[in-house]
Amino acid sequence: MSNNVRVRFAPSPTGPLHIGGVRTALFNYLFAKKHKGSFILRIEDTDQNRYVEGAEQYLVDALNWCNIPYDEGPEKDGGFGPYRQSERKEIYAQYAEQLIASGNAYYAFDSAETLDFHRKDHEEKGKTFIYNWHNREKLSNSLSLSKAEVEKKLANSEEYVIRFKSPKDETLHLTDIIRGEITIDTNILDDKVLFKSDGMPTYHLANIVDDHLMEISHVIRGEEWLPSLALHFQLYQAFGWESPQFAHLPLILKPTGKGKLSKRDGDKLGFPVFPLEWKDPKTAEISRGYKEDGYFPEAMINFLAFLGWNPGTEQEIFNLNELINAFELERVHKAGARFDPEKIKWFNHHYMQEQNDLALAKAFQQLKPELSAIDLEYIATVVALVKERATFVNGLWDLSHYFFEAPPSYDEKAAKKAFKEGTKDLLLQLVSVIQPIEDFMVENLQTQIKGWITENNIGFGQVMMPLRLSLVGALQGPDVFDIMFMIGKTESIKRIEKTINLL
RNA sequence: GGCCCCAUCGUCUAGCCUGGCCCAGGACGCAGCCCUCUCAAGGCUGAAACACGGGUUCGAAUCCCGUUGGGGCUACCA
Numbered sequence: 001m002s003n004n005v006r007v008r009f010a011p012s013p014t015g016p017l018h019i020g021g022v023r024t025a026l027f028n029y030l031f032a033k034k035h036k037g038s039f040i041l042r043i044e045d046t047d048q049n050r051y052v053e054g055a056e057q058y059l060v061d062a063l064n065w066c067n068i069p070y071d072e073g074p075e076k077d078g079g080f081g082p083y084r085q086s087e088r089k090e091i092y093a094q095y096a097e098q099l100i101a102s103g104n105a106y107y108a109f110d111s112a113e114t115l116d117f118h119r120k121d122h123e124e125k126g127k128t129f130i131y132n133w134h135n136r137e138k139l140s141n142s143l144s145l146s147k148a149e150v151e152k153k154l155a156n157s158e159e160y161v162i163r164f165k166s167p168k169d170e171t172l173h174l175t176d177i178i179r180g181e182i183t184i185d186t187n188i189l190d191d192k193v194l195f196k197s198d199g200m201p202t203y204h205l206a207n208i209v210d211d212h213l214m215e216i217s218h219v220i221r222g223e224e225w226l227p228s229l230a231l232h233f234q235l236y237q238a239f240g241w242e243s244p245q246f247a248h249l250p251l252i253l254k255p256t257g258k259g260k261l262s263k264r265d266g267d268k269l270g271f272p273v274f275p276l277e278w279k280d281p282k283t284a285e286i287s288r289g290y291k292e293d294g295y296f297p298e299a300m301i302n303f304l305a306f307l308g309w310n311p312g313t314e315q316e317i318f319n320l321n322e323l324i325n326a327f328e329l330e331r332v333h334k335a336g337a338r339f340d341p342e343k344i345k346w347f348n349h350h351y352m353q354e355q356n357d358l359a360l361a362k363a364f365q366q367l368k369p370e371l372s373a374i375d376l377e378y379i380a381t382v383v384a385l386v387k388e389r390a391t392f393v394n395g396l397w398d399l400s401h402y403f404f405e406a407p408p409s410y411d412e413k414a415a416k417k418a419f420k421e422g423t424k425d426l427l428l429q430l431v432s433v434i435q436p437i438e439d440f441m442v443e444n445l446q447t448q449i450k451g452w453i454t455e456n457n458i459g460f461g462q463v464m465m466p467l468r469l470s471l472v473g474a475l476q477g478p479d480v481f482d483i484m485f486m487i488g489k490t491e492s493i494k495r496i497e498k499t500i501n502l503l
Numbered sequence: 504g505g506c507c508c509c510a511u512c513g514u515c516u517a518g519c520c521u522g523g524c525c526c527a528g529g530a531c532g533c534a535g536c537c538c539u540c541u542c543a544a545g546g547c548u549g550a551a552a553c554a555c556g557g558g559u560u561c562g563a564a565u566c567c568c569g570u571u572g573g574g575g576c577u578a579c580c581a
Contacts, residue, residue, distance in 0.1 A: 012581045047580055112579070119578095128505055128577070161579050179508070180520095188506055196579040203581050227507060227576040248508085251574070255514080260574075303515095306530090310516060314529050333516080335509050336574055343515065343531045353544090389543040399543090414541085464540030476542035 005037025006217050009070070010207070012044040013055035016278035016287060017062045019339070020222065020252045020261060023304045027249060028220045029068045030305070030327040037217070041073030042210060043084040046200045053281045056084075062275040066297050067320060080214040085206050092201035095209050095239070096162045096194055100142075104238035105194060107160045108141035109153055130190040133168040162195035164204075164231065164238075172230050177218075177247040177329045184230040192231050204228065208235045211244060220247045220329070223336070247329050250308045251336045261339050263287060271341040275300070294392030296355070299347040307337045317350060349391040357384045363393045370397075374404060382486065385478045399477070403486055406495055407473025414475040418465035424503040426463055427470070427496055434496075440489045445481045470499040 009025040011017060017025075032039040041063070043056055056074070063070065072078030082088055099105035108131075115131070122129035129135075136143055141163070142150045153160070170186040194205040201209070211219060226248045236243035252261045255269060266273035266288070277289035290300050302318055311318075311326040318326065352360075361380035365371040371379060386399040401407075433452045437444055453463055468480050471492065477483065484492045 010581090014581075044581065050580060108579095115579090123504090126504065130505090130577085159579090163579095176508095182507075184507075190577085193579050198579075200579090202579070207581090222575095223508070224575055224581090230507090250509080253574075258573080306515065308515090312517065314517080316515095316530060333509095337516090338514060340514050340531065346531055349544095386543090388545090418541095461540060468541060472541085474542080475540085478542090480540060 004215075004217060005032055005035040006040065006215050007032045007037065007220055008040040008042050008211070008214065008216050010042040010044045010210075010221075011059060012047065012050070012203075013052060013059065014047070014050045015052050015055055015280075016274045016276070017059050018261075018263075019273050019275065019290075019304070022062065022066060022068075022275055022300070023252065023307060024220065024222055024249060025063060025068050026066070026301060026304055027309070027327075027329075027332070029070075030324050031218065031220060031329060032071075033324040034327050038071040038078065039069075040078070040080070040214060040216070041070040041076075041083060042214070043074060043086075044203060044206065045084055045086045046196075046203060046206050048086075048198065048200065058276065058278060065291055066275055066301060068301075085201075085210065088206075088210065089200065091213070092195065092205055092209055093199070096201065096205060099164070099194070099238055100162065102238065103165070105162050105164050106142040106191075107150060107154070108139065108163045108191075108193075109145075109158060109160050110140045111159075114140075130188070131163070132166050132190045133187070136191060159197040161193045161197050163191040164194050164235070166191050166231075166234070172233060174229050174233050175246070176226075176229070177245055178250075178332045179226075179248060179334060182226075182229065186230070186234075189230055194235075204231055204235065208232055208239070208241075212236075212239070212241050216244050218245045218247065218329075220249065223248045223251050247332070250333050252307060253336045253338045255339050255341060260336070265339075269341060271344075294394045295344070295348050296351045298354075299344060299351040302351070303344040303347045307339070308333045317347075345391050352387060352390055352392070355387075357381075357387070360387065360393060360396075364396045367394055368397055370404060378403075378486075385482055385486070402472045402477070403483070406491070406498065407471070409473060410469055410499075411474040414465075414469055418469045418475065419499075419503060420462070422462070423466045424500055426458065427466060427500050427503075430463060430467065431493055431496055431500075434484075434489065434493060437489070440485060442479075442481045442485045445484055449481075466499065467496065470496045 007028045009028050011021055029039045031037075041059075043059075045051055045056075060074075070076065072080060072083065074083045077083075096105065100107070115129075119129045131139065138144065143165070145153075166189040167186050172184040172186060174182045174184065176182060192204055193202050195201050210216075229246060229248070233243060253259065254261050254265045261273065263273050272288045272290050272293050272295075274287055274289050275291060277292045278287045279285070280287070291297075298319065301320060301323070302316075305318065305323050305327075306316065309327070309332045312331060357380040358376065360383045361376055364383060365374070365376065365379055382400050382403045383396065385403075386396065389399050390396050429452075430449070433448060434445075437448055449463070453460055464480060465475065468475060468477070471480065471483050471487070487495075
């Protein structure tokens, strides 16, 4: 492929960007970068009724957080702007008129009520109402009405829409990069509305006009658009434009059950469906986001890339550059992919290990007010000690609180296991072993304590278990000697003595 | 209902185009073992799939047809 690859991500600002939308954006981005092309963000806000305040800003913020930058878009003109369809309003009408002039479209005056009536009427009879060659002669439009009548209606500025005149008895052979050839019989196609009575184009018209004007080379979008492909293809033909290549991505399905992934699933199963937290401007309802839940963007991107695509090798960990290099549309799957909240956690755990300890410490400190006064270096060392057990920054506290404060209690089960009859005596002896250690370093602690245990033929676990429990409050965590070194001699002894007093 | 798309372990998937190397490989999750003062991590091992039925062929997960199942669309929404 040459280097004039231009792709676009064209969401409509009707709410927060869904995780499936993120994947669509990602695949577009990967494809563009792989071919040294441009990735364009276009805002498809032709539906004034569904416009949601803040949705566009959310989109930009989400893409930024995901590290999927666009080359052109609103506030980032690349010579093909504007990039909001509402700002391109004047452009579309002339193209609709052009289609009428060439006989590919017509005016329709039917009211919403009339259409509604026909649909219901057909449904009752077990049929489907399709506005096309089949019945357009019986409806109110510039094909059924006389020229004079049409002109009169237009002159009276009666409300009208412009519909595409879908041909009869044609077989369309469409090509999709992912799916191969798709065959469609035009007889079952309906005369889609291209231009609405409110003066705005529908998605179909605006989409084709903009893709053409913006010189889009590949349209990579979700599978929900596959049924519209025939219309879009015919539109390009009607305009006499060269059509871009199409690739329809498989949908992301619910983890369990039927249907595609929805916000509800996230709420029910306890995982986010949106990249960033979103507060609904109307209901004030808050939807959680991957960012706020402690996911790293690298983890989300890596996971999302593997939903419907894979490189064909056994490598699974890919950074963005590696993804760009390896990505091929031809390797995208056809079938829908279930979203697996467990696997994205695994990716997050992986990327957590790759994070810089100091950076993690900062994030950890910001999250926990208890840590505000604590030295960042100390927190970073603690993080280094416990992070292999952590999947999220917000899980760090549970894994490391005993580095910052004495354990508030002892785990009951562990206490039963660790505290035996001779424990008190052993701990008293242990204190006398620790007390004289001048240089309170890990190696010294290790040799002194282990030496004392072996010399006196004491069971290792008999000392280590209650020791750990005294320090940590539970039988978990990193090396005991590391913990002692970190909290220091005084605190170590203090915690052991607390246990002694308790026994 | 109609139309279009799809179908390999529970899940993500390799293999399918160019049939034999596949009694089907990897990963997540699950189980066990090892490591070990503990919990993790890590290492090793295991259970786990070609939806079904017909063809074609010496031979089919791979090609064809049908059935079943799943998904999407069916708005003056995108």
